[in-house]
Amino acid sequence: MCTQIRPSIYGDITKVETTGASEATAKQDNLTFKGVAASHKMMETDLERVNKYKILINKVASANQIDPAIIGAIISRESRGGNALENGWGDHGNGFGLMQVDKRYHNIVGAWNSEEHLEQGTQILTDMIKTIANKFPGWTKEQQLKGGISAYNAGPKNVQTYDRMDIGTTGNDYANDVVARAQWLKNNGY
Numbered sequence: 001m002c003t004q005i006r007p008s009i010y011g012d013i014t015k016v017e018t019t020g021a022s023e024a025t026a027k028q029d030n031l032t033f034k035g036v037a038a039s040h041k042m043m044e045t046d047l048e049r050v051n052k053y054k055i056l057i058n059k060v061a062s063a064n065q066i067d068p069a070i071i072g073a074i075i076s077r078e079s080r081g082g083n084a085l086e087n088g089w090g091d092h093g094n095g096f097g098l099m100q101v102d103k104r105y106h107n108i109v110g111a112w113n114s115e116e117h118l119e120q121g122t123q124i125l126t127d128m129i130k131t132i133a134n135k136f137p138g139w140t141k142e143q144q145l146k147g148g149i150s151a152y153n154a155g156p157k158n159v160q161t162y163d164r165m166d167i168g169t170t171g172n173d174y175a176n177d178v179v180a181r182a183q184w185l186k187n188n189g190y
Helices: 023-029 036-051 054-064 068-079 115-135 141-154 174-186
Strands: none
Touching: 023 036, 036 054, 036 068, 036 174, 054 068, 054 115, 068 115, 068 141, 068 174, 115 141, 141 174
16 A cells, blocks of 8 residues: 655755755765765665665655655665664764664654654654744745754754854755755655
């Protein structure tokens, strides 16, 4: 049975501006280029691993009215589809699961690759998008979406301006990289 995906209420990921991955992020895969092309290549590398969770991603995305491509892109960025984890943990034992929920700020739920985990990570993401929307009511839905993705990594206080929202995120490119990965997923079955 195919889950009917409800449309996102958080803006259209295909309309979000992005510069893609920084040089530091691209070097994870020994890429000699950066930007959107690097983000796309890294997402392509992770696609098979991320697709193992596509049914769960679609279910959680629909329940939370967010684009499943964004969840898939975060899974790629945070854990490389689970490939970067050791017993479900990353970030020096602080980040848990596919979406790397930080145990220092959240009570961990479910197994590292479970629906409960994806639900928790997605709830954190949608809460961040709502927080950014309240903080910057004059931004478009797409700008608020990008700001929320940045806040998922570094918190809402880190998002001060639209143009510099990624300064202070991992690699100083978190939202730009995730957006580019999500856009690639939109063109590849999500």
